[in-house]
Amino acid sequence: MQTEQRAAPFAAPSTGETPITTIRVLYSDLHGVARGKDVPVSEFERVRESGLGFCAAVMGTDLRHTPVVGGEEGYPDLIAKPDLATLVPLPWEPGVACCLANLEPVHGGPPPADPRGAVRRAAAALEQLGYGAVVAPELEFFLCARDDSAPGGLRRIVDRLSMVYTVGPQVDPGGVVRRLTEDLAQIGLGAFAFNHEFMNSQYEINQHHADALTAADNAFRLKSAVKDVAALHGLVATFMGRPFNDQGGSGTHVHLSLERDGANAFDAPGAPDEVSDELRWFTAGVLAHAPALMAFLNPTINAYRRLVPDSLAPTHANWGHDNRSTFVRIPAERGAATRVEVRVGDGAANPYLAVAALLFAGAHGLRERIEPPAAVAGDAYHAAEEIAGAPLPRTLEESLDALEADAVLREAVGEQIVTTFLAMKRFEVERHRSHVSEWELEEYAHHV
Secondary structure (H helix, E strand, O other): OOOOOOOOOOOOOOOOOOOOOEEEEEEEOOOOOEEEEEEEHHHHHHHHHHOEEEEHHHHHEOOOOOEOOOHHHOOOEEEEEEOHHHOEEOOOOOOEEEEEEEEEEOOOOOOOOOHHHHHHHHHHHHHHOOOEEEEEEEEEEEEEEEOOOOHHHEEEOOOOOOOOOOOOOOOOHHHHHHHHHHHHHHOOOOEEEEEEOOOOOEEEEEEOOEEHHHHHHHHHHHHHHHHHHHHHOOEEEEOOOOOOOOOOOOEEEEEEEEEEOOEEOOEOOOOHHHEOHHHHHHHHHHHHOHHHHHHHHOOOOHHHHOOOOOOOOOOEOOEEEOOOOOOEEEOOOOHHHOOEEEOOOEOOOOHHHHHHHHHHHHHHHHHHOOOOOOOOOOOOOOOOHHHHOOEOOOOHHHHHHHHHHOHHHHHHHOHHHHHHHHHHHHHHHHHHHOOOOHHHHHHHOOOO
């Protein structure tokens, strides 16, 4: 007689002396904002089987809380099912463990816009070509204190020039970022170092490379952790690309390579520059889709304030060897560390959509064996256009138009994500277009 197979009863992870009393179930919306629910541990056995219901319109809601997409379908639900493989305790919140969720439609409902699922599909597309994606995002952020007298209500907690690569109490009063980095490493989320970055009160936490989904998960969770820990200390952490007029901005740089038969497929000793055809084809695919990729890599109006000459962020679709003024940089390391670095991403980029879109673009280059243009040597900002490459979109609106026109990337990322993303972001553009800013009042009100 065949017996029914049941899952083993849920056991909460151990955190030493403090018992786990709550499981936090999180997923990413299209902005990259962490959404979810806290579940008492006594209720989690049921939740892990049935999932948690959410109004699917959260995926089409702008950051001013306006549901832009969803009403035409009657605001149906989506289901978030806990992925127990991602369950970890949160050292900064004793008694709380957290896991990510897989998104599913309700019975008979439309598929939800699912950023995490897009990374799975992108990795699968490369696996069909015989490659495994290896990814390492680098994320930068500003740490601020609330101050009603400061522009935007935020004041930098460290406001001295030339503190880049400095560590210790001078740049991390109270050890907030240091302890968070230790905690992230302790629970296996890939953090291995941190430092103060180039701008005042700007930080970077480095994460290990991993397979595409693990790397995107770790980046998403790092962003959520940084904001939560800042809040616990009465501070505000922002990944906004350029929050201050007198400073440069924060980026999301994405390092990418491919594995084949246990070796780095981008490494080619004896070949020109010791890089393989695969690296060139992958890079060419990214550059071929650069205008459309900008919508996912620079998804806010503010992001384009960061993309200016001499900013260490690119302004043209190009590539170069160990060149930080290009869109794609090929770092100097070879062997197992041979990789490409896409430098254009804004701090506000959703890690899932950024990784998925880049992998899909690179896969297209591999399939079609697209050849890249000549690599740029030296200053790409001030080179002639025939050397520097095509200028990148200068506004979010231009990037959205490029994404809509890119049939290959649209189909790969998925119509549910792209259609929702375009509608929501165009609504954001229109709100900005009609908003009277402080700059306009200061510039015009007393003179015209």
